[in-house]
Amino acid sequence: MDPFADLPVNTSQEALFSQLEYINCGSSLSSLPCELLLTLGSSMDGFNLICLRLYNPTNTGAVQIGNVDLVSKFHDLESQLAQATKDKQELSEKVASGERQNERLLRKLSKAARDKQAMSEKVESHELEIERLSRELAEKDKVHKRDSKPLSTELSEKHKKIESAMERI
Structure with missing residues (x-):
């Protein structure tokens, strides 16, 4: 009692x-x-x-x-506060780690974007060079076709002259 x-x-x-x-x-x-x-x-x-x-x-x-309940509630709150503080610290560390990871990924992404831009400029330069060479080749082909018709005509005329000269002999 x-x-x-x-x-x-x-x-x-x-x-x-x-x-x-x-x-x-x-x-x-x-x-x-x-x-x-x-x-x-x-x-x-x-x-x-x-x-x-x-x-x-x-x-x-x-x-x-x-009140006995207040004591146990107080101790519960103390342990909850300690756990919350620990959880907050862990979350802060995770956030900091995530921020560092984001910074690394951002640098990597920026480098990839610069590399892509440089590659795009190279490709564009090569496409322009290919286009220029294609036009140049087309012009040479036209010149060659134009020149080849008179040459073939000239060759066939010379061939006919040679044949007629051979027949005379």
């Missing part, structure tokens, strides 16, 4: 100290032979005390003043 079960739960600073004095049979707080643990938080009346645990070395357990 808990001898302190009938104590009212009050989060005001004055009430907590008076409860402690009552538990310690009227002694002042400075003479308490036990360890006090204050868990800080926010209360309705403006004091920053959620729960005060009184650990008495002569007892096997702890006498608690305040």
Whole structure:
């Protein structure tokens, strides 16, 4: 049976100290032979005390003043905060790594774009050269055809002259 079960739960600073004095049979707080643990938080009346645990070395357990659920919630929040901080750090590292990866990919993409532009200019230059050579070849072909007709005519005339000269002989 808990001898302190009938104590009212009050989060005001004055009430907590008076409860402690009552538990310690009227002694002042400075003479308490036990360890006090204050868990800080926010209360309705403006004091920053959620729960005060009184650990008495002569007892096997702890006498608690305040709400036990608040203590477990506080510890849960502490662990959640620690996990959130760790997760935030991991995410920050992932973001930084992603940003470095993006910068590398951007440099690679920029280099590929410059290489593509240079290759496009080369291809365009080669296409212009091919076009020029094609026109030049077409002109030479025209000249050759034009020149070949008179040459063939001239050759056939010379051949006829040679044949007629051979016949005379």
